[in-house]
Amino acid sequence: MPLPPSASIAAISRHSGQAVTLAGWIAGKTEKGKLVFLRLRDGSGLIQCVVFRKNVAEETFTAAQSLTLESSCRISGVVRADERAPGGFEIDVSNVEIVQLAPEYPIQPKEHGVEFLMEHRHLWVRSAKQHALLRIRAEITAAAQEWLNDQGFVRFDSPILTPCAAEGTSNLFATQYFDLGSAYLGQTGQLYVEAGMMSFGKVYCFGPTFRAEKSKTRRHLTEFWMIEPEMAFATHEDNLVLQEQFVSAIVQRVLERRAADLATLERDTATLERCLPPFPRITYDDALDLIARHHAEVEGCTPLPWGEDLGAPHETLIASRFDRPVFVERFPSAIKAFYMEPDPQRPDVALCADLLAPEGYGEIIGGSQRIHDVALLERRIRAYGLNLDDYQWYLDLRRYGSVPHSGFGMGIERATAWIAGTHHIRETIPFPRMLYRMYP
Ligand code: 4AD
Ligand code: MG
Numbered sequence: 001m002p003l004p005p006s007a008s009i010a011a012i013s014r015h016s017g018q019a020v021t022l023a024g025w026i027a028g029k030t031e032k033g034k035l036v037f038l039r040l041r042d043g044s045g046l047i048q049c050v051v052f053r054k055n056v057a058e059e060t061f062t063a064a065q066s067l068t069l070e071s072s073c074r075i076s077g078v079v080r081a082d083e084r085a086p087g088g089f090e091i092d093v094s095n096v097e098i099v100q101l102a103p104e105y106p107i108q109p110k111e112h113g114v115e116f117l118m119e120h121r122h123l124w125v126r127s128a129k130q131h132a133l134l135r136i137r138a139e140i141t142a143a144a145q146e147w148l149n150d151q152g153f154v155r156f157d158s159p160i161l162t163p164c165a166a167e168g169t170s171n172l173f174a175t176q177y178f179d180l181g182s183a184y185l186g187q188t189g190q191l192y193v194e195a196g197m198m199s200f201g202k203v204y205c206f207g208p209t210f211r212a213e214k215s216k217t218r219r220h221l222t223e224f225w226m227i228e229p230e231m232a233f234a235t236h237e238d239n240l241v242l243q244e245q246f247v248s249a250i251v252q253r254v255l256e257r258r259a260a261d262l263a264t265l266e267r268d269t270a271t272l273e274r275c276l277p278p279f280p281r282i283t284y285d286d287a288l289d290l291i292a293r294h295h296a297e298v299e300g301c302t303p304l305p306w307g308e309d310l311g312a313p314h315e316t317l318i319a320s321r322f323d324r325p326v327f328v329e330r331f332p333s334a335i336k337a338f339y340m341e342p343d344p345q346r347p348d349v350a351l352c353a354d355l356l357a358p359e360g361y362g363e364i365i366g367g368s369q370r371i372h373d374v375a376l377l378e379r380r381i382r383a384y385g386l387n388l389d390d391y392q393w394y395l396d397l398r399r400y401g402s403v404p405h406s407g408f409g410m411g412i413e414r415a416t417a418w419i420a421g422t423h424h425i426r427e428t429i430p431f432p433r434m435l436y437r438m439y440p
Helices: 009-015 058-066 114-119 128-150 190-200 236-257 259-264 284-297 312-320 374-383 388-399 412-420
Strands: 019-032 035-041 046-052 072-081 089-100 174-176 182-185 202-210 223-232 281-283 326-329 346-350 352-357 362-370 405-411
Touching: 009 019, 009 046, 019 046, 019 089, 035 058, 035 072, 035 089, 046 058, 058 089, 128 202, 128 223, 128 236, 128 259, 128 412, 190 202, 190 223, 190 388, 190 405, 223 236, 223 412, 236 259, 236 326, 236 352, 236 362, 236 405, 236 412, 281 284, 284 312, 284 326, 312 326, 312 352, 312 362, 352 412, 362 412, 374 388, 405 412
Parallel strands: 046 089, 281 326
Antiparallel strands: 019 035, 019 072, 035 046, 072 089, 174 182, 202 223, 223 405, 326 352, 352 362, 362 405
16 A cells, blocks of 8 residues: 555645655656755645655656646655745655546646636636635635634524525526425525524525526626625614624634735735725715716726616726725615615615625625515515515515514625635635536
């Protein structure tokens, strides 16, 4: 039996001066006379392994010379501290065991077009930049859940196959569900998480959500992951406070734990370091004023009549006026979902907010206080042209012990794109699903 790896590259400093066996893939190779330099990648990091002809058996040297990009192997040797080495250590190789010799690897260390890379996404995820991005994504999802758990929230998962719409009817993916008619892939877990909220007080769901959006923008996927907290006895104001604490905690944890990955991505961390509560807030009305005065500053940004939704250029302009994420609150009810509580002072606007990320990344969170009055909710369901029968269970939540409650949803990919500073959302999820892409 071959030896299991006795060390990981990330923790190699613990083995300084010792003999170890590392298992991984070849990320690069250069030869210089009696020396072969192998760059080994094991998933935790990269290290240079030096094979000196005089120190190894002839077969070992030949094996090292034969290694190709992405070949898998086990490398044994002594860990040597070396200030000039990127991670501070190198391996003085004593043995090389090839696990599989890879034929010519499709992704070479040259510039490839994004379409080519997307077509090879299953291999592209090994590249340094993609690796750093997806690690940051993993940190964000872990941080989000652990922070909510620490605040007493209980994870309560929503179904994906659902009988009716929750966020508009124009972007539903439908499938035939046996003899029961159409099922729709969930656009949000919110409605179900509201049922959980009435059982646990504070809950969240976390899972994939689906929107058949025909938009081909850098911010839209048809399948994305959303984390959706919901709190009982909580107002719009409470909701904003929760969001700013939640987002700051996630950003600060990524800064602490993923500094190396942020550096790989050449992320300027100054705006992330400023991401501390309280976040500025402006109303939709004030946002329209701001747009009227400054629209010329952003390409494609035009003044908006009251009642129209913000587009990407409007969000970019608004965010550019602030040094950290900004809430835009109290949108016209008519352009928002049926379940949002109207502002009692001004019923034509909703007690809702979108959180816009800095630097042109746009909306990362949408949330609101929910209607808790059964009669009002019934009227709204009808006014939106939805079938009341489909929502009886949801109305029950307002019949039995109804309370003011609020919640929000944060898109993991949008949050990752901003925090990691990557232009297009497609690289923030292992296998993006978009209007024109479903492979691999
Ligand atoms: O604003 P949205 O549509 O809100 C909801 O679905 C609420 N039910 C959430 C809640 O209150 N529980 O979506 C929330 C977030 C957006 O801010 C964005 O981050 C992300 O989900 N999102 C998308 N991300 C990628 N691609 C898309 N097509 C997205 N649509 C929404
Ligand atoms: Mg939204």
